[in-house]
Amino acid sequence: MSLLRPGLWALALAAAIFCTTPLYAQDSEQVLKSVIAEQQKQLPILLDPITRIDNISYVNHNVVYNITLYGFENRPGERVYYESYLTQQIKEALCSQTAYLLLLELGNTITYSYSSTQAEPITEITFGPETCPKM
Structure with a gap:
C-alpha cells in the first residue's frame, strides 16, 4: 500500500515552499x-490498487487528505489493524x-481521513509538529 507518493506530493510541496523567499508564515x-x-x-488519483486520494484541503493550519481504501x-479487528498500520507507516514516511518536516515545523498538522468505498469512516490520523523527533 503506497501511503505517500514523494514524486507527486512531497516534491511539489518542497519546491513551492523552498522557492519562496523570504519565507514568512503568511507567505x-x-x-x-x-x-x-x-x-x-489531479484528483481523484489511485496511489495503488487499494488506495485513492479523493480530496485535499487546508483549513486552520491543517492539511486534510480524504482517502478511500478499497x-x-x-471484519473484527480490521479497523484497529488499519489504524495501527497506517499510523506507523505514515509517521515513518x-x-x-x-x-513534510517543514510543513509540520511551520505549525501545521496533517490529517489522513480514511473511508471505505461505501463512505464508511475507517480511521482518521492526525500528525502535528511534535510527531517527528528532533535530530
Whole structure:
C-alpha cells in the first residue's frame, strides 16, 4: 500500500515552499494553499490498487487528505489493524521527507481521513509538529 507518493506530493510541496523567499508564515500559507489547489486538479488519483486520494484541503493550519481504501470489509479487528498500520507507516514516511518536516515545523498538522468505498469512516490520523523527533 503506497501511503505517500514523494514524486507527486512531497516534491511539489518542497519546491513551492523552498522557492519562496523570504519565507514568512503568511507567505508559506499562501504557497501551501496554491500547491494544494494545483494538486486538487489531479484528483481523484489511485496511489495503488487499494488506495485513492479523493480530496485535499487546508483549513486552520491543517492539511486534510480524504482517502478511500478499497477492500475494507469491517471484519473484527480490521479497523484497529488499519489504524495501527497506517499510523506507523505514515509517521515513518512523514519524518523522512523534508517537505513534510517543514510543513509540520511551520505549525501545521496533517490529517489522513480514511473511508471505505461505501463512505464508511475507517480511521482518521492526525500528525502535528511534535510527531517527528528532533535530530
